[in-house]
Amino acid sequence: MATLDSLKEALKQKAKATASSPKQPLSDTQYSAGFDILVRGSGWMTYQGFIIPQLSQLLAPLFNSRIHISALEIGTGPKSLLGYLPGRLRRKVRKYTAFEPNGLFATRLEEWLCSTSETESPLPCLENPPNIHPIPFVLPYIIGSGTSTGTRENDEKYDIILFCHSMYGMKPKHRFIERALEMLVEWPQGGMVAVFHRDGALHLDGLACHRTASFPTGVVSVANDDEVLDCFAPFIAGFIMQDVDVDKAIRVDWRKVCRALGRREKDQPGQLLFSSPNVMAAFTQHATTLPELMAQVPSVKGDKTVKNREARLHRPASIIRPTEVRHVQQCIRWALKHGVGLAVVGGGHSGHCLWPNVVSVDMGAFDQVHILTAGDGGDSGSDSGSLVVAEAGCKTGDIVRKTMAAGVTVPLGARPSVGAGLWLQGGIGHLARLHGLACDAIVGAVMVSVDSSQVLCIGCVPSQHRPAGAVRPENESDLLWAMKGAGTNFGIVISVTFKSYAAPTYLTRNWVVPLSDNLEARLRLSDFDKLIARKLHWNCSADAYLYWEAGQLYLGVTMFESSATRFTSVTPTPTPVDAIWGPQDDFKAVDGVSLFETEMYVSRMHGGHGGGKTSSFKRCLFLKRIGEANVADRLVAAVETRPSPLCYLHLLQGGGAVGDVAADATAFGCRDWDFACVITGVWPRDQDGTEAARSAVQWVYNVTGDLLSLCSGAYGADLGPDPRDAALAAKAFGPNRPRLARLKHRLDPGNVLAYACPLPKAPMEQKLIILVTGKSCAGKDYCADVWVSVFIRCTHKSLTARAVSISDAIKREYAAATGADLSRLLWDRAYKEQHRPALTTFFQGQARQRPRLPEEHFLNVVYGAVDVDVLLITGMRDEAPVAALSHLVPDSRLLEVQVQASERTRRIRRGCYGGDSDGDDNKDSNNSGSNLTALNYRPSLIFDNNTTGNEAAKRFTEHSLLPFVNEDLQRLANMVRQLPDFPRPGIEFRHVLGISQQPGGLALCTSLLQTHFTGDWAKVNAVACCEVGGFVYASALALRVDVPLVPIREAGKLPPPTVSVIKPLSHISSLASNNSKEKRIEMEREVVPRGASVVVVDDVLSTGETLCAVLQLLDEAGIGTEDVSIMVVAEFPVHRGRELLRQRGFGRINIQSLLVFGGA
């Protein structure tokens, strides 16, 4: 399929060749008409499938970390892209500016943003009207006196700046990005410039991006209609002709060009299709820090040619070539410091070793192979007794050659130029049936952590090959496990230790069988599978090739027999094949190095490797029983649909030692297969980047799609972010996906290796944030440390936990402003006491200037601990912190645990410490009441810390805190179905009531409500609930705890006497309904005696309006707030329901929610 870029070139060429008239730019109306055609139909799919999800994913952390967002969009078109983000992100945008030079678009954009129709405005929380400049965004030095864009003059700053398909006319592009970077808010950092660009390449020299992604499958469809093409073609070409007659004539020609290049598909009659690949690149203020790295580490001068065609098309920000381990560490430190990803070049055979605008680390200088004979390196576990240490820049050929000279070998792959990516991701070769995969031979590795930048020694690394300062990681066994099959994802590998085997010699024999038709093809494949391959001993393997040549379909078979002793006989012993197909066409006795040249696709097929000047694209699936009709038929059909005569299927035999390893014993995971089927798209190298290349790649994906349902797994090597890889990635790694996901999350929390084989995302389990509050010397830090230790040791779940003091943030700022010694401020009590008055004054001054300071500090602490499951924060000063802060971390559960100790205990502790503080700065805290009555709100939990020792604190964790990380809560959360755009676009509806429709859902939910209640059910007199959601859970719970149910209904539905109050509509009802905004609710007057203890149960807490009305009603009925508790199934903190309850005087009521959800 021709790309829009090639269409543009062809249209321009046509105009150049045929028209003499000068060109003129399109009018706003002409441009608008062309644009509308572009984004209509399948063009919109690019927005839905790529742009909007990528943008949402990219911006969510930034938006969640800010209270308000200011946005600048450049070249918006008629609608703001931000208007398509999920509702909770859109509502954060408070300031919006746009540059849109097309006057029509600018007007339409303004109307759209200011719409006051029934549907919510796309950016509903703007504090001022949108500021839309109907002019282009230009660089300051271009701004003439009369064409000011205002960009320099008022120096506006933004959190996000967006270029969506608007960089085409901007030259040089990197200058525009640099200008935009200057316009990002300087503090807090983290603002972003995001660019979406059509047609692949986006060369932004010298800038390192924070993230990049591509969407090669974008397609634009255009109606094959004169009128439509007459609008579309000038839009793509970018001009019309001044002379009316010439213009008319060129449009006729342009229609022909469109029709010649546009692809027609049966399922889209009347449409012309053009490929429209898209890329995204996002930059932060750190984008210009490349010189910092280049000053420390050597780089590759000029262009580096890698083997892979796809990678060659990517222009990296730079290719760094470390020559020492510390250089690799410097690369990682730089990447971590600036929040950017890195790619790594091994043998350069994958499409992921170079990425546009990303720094690549070329390991080529680490090219040594060391062979350690028995005794040099301890127990090797190999049959030769020798170990082989191969550095990460070695190629397969280097290792095979060097080891062979020492009489040993390592099972690797079939091509000599392939590098570390092979053994780190699997490694299927001719010795696999005898010795296993290449990764199975790994016994140790040296790796630089992408989390800490430490050099790690994993497993068996002979002492002479351990770099100075290398440490053994805590999770060494996990890492060694991961290295065997997913080793490109967790760190930059410096070297690998292999066990080795005696170097064999090989006898290779080839058969080439012409196939007269599909039936014969199927029969021959069946014979090959059942009568030949399955009968072979483990030291033999048989590879098959299905290919066409000169109009004839062939089955090629190579049999490899390995032997530790030399093959001497001139005539090989007969094989089962001889009886079926006759003697082989040729045979050879070769060593491991010469073996590379005997491969059938190198030596025989297609004139020997397509004449040598070809490019290829491969994907690999694992198949069983290839001789069965259903599999064989599909294989034969697959080669029949090849788009180029050079495409073929290669079937490499597995089984034997490969299948002997348990699927979960190594990360590789896919073990149960007879053949690895490599679907190989090949085209002449001089057709790289053309339609021929694209068709071959698409053929590979079509075939994999067709075979997917039959396969027992997919090879993870070289899968990437291409959406067409997603289905394959889901089949890679067998049962190991969840473990790998968790490891990736732990070991590469910053996603430094963002471009390695994509592992599944760890299911986003909720973080638990515990605010540890209380008076000075109550023992908050001590308790927090004990609780952390219990979480970490928790046996039923592997958890990470950390305690952080929020006051450290202000100490840091104070130290930076005054020159005080930060480490002494943090750790030296006397020094801190000396600075305390100045520190307090500094804090008060900062708080006056930055009213949102507490929120900023809170968010800094939370985002500084993204890697932990449980975060404990000490040193909070805020009153009712859960109500005040939970909306800032809507995806996390926030609890406040107040540590209490008597005055006497605290005095003693103060004495023990020899000072008057236990180490926090919370002396003046508002929540310093010695008991609950002194507080005008209620903490989530209270811990009585009067006893000495840590036993009580441990028991408290087990009894009161661990239930929040219980699997049952996760199970309950998984039962809540999510529906996008319901009841309105932009709302992500969570069907909390739907829990009751799931098998066991109601029982699980009521049991959790019962056990999570922090009060005493024996003292509860009634369970109250308001229709409708509350009824379902409250009645089941009331039955379970044997307490009467008090239903609250709409006025008029209950028998008198009743009490009633007005209730506004709930959040979702108000979105869904056009009815009046409020109604009355009531309950029977005498049904609960005055002073009774009541638990109110509801399905959802969002805005809190319903619960406020219920509490008012209970109050009317004589039930005081001190006798009421609230339990809800799900809470949506973004709506700040707790805060509303507090403002309405119900802050002292205990509110517990089983689940917490971000979103609406």
Ligand SMILES: Cc1cc2nc3c(=O)[nH]c(=O)nc-3n(C[C@H](O)[C@H](O)[C@H](O)COP(=O)(O)OP(=O)(O)OC[C@H]3O[C@@H](n4cnc5c(N)ncnc54)[C@H](O)[C@@H]3O)c2cc1C
């Ligand atoms: C012609 C050809 C023949 C092949 N033959 C076989 C075969 O016989 N058997 C088989 O199993 N596979 C085979 N493959 C697939 C091959 O294993 C993968 O393409 C593999 O990823 C290539 O590794 P590389 O180092 O050459 O490529 P690269 O593109 O340099 O690296 C591949 C991946 O590994 C990562 N990586 C490389 N070095 C490191 C490091 N030191 N630390 C961390 N990550 C690193 C890269 O970032 C990249 O993501 C073949 C591929 C081709 C193109």
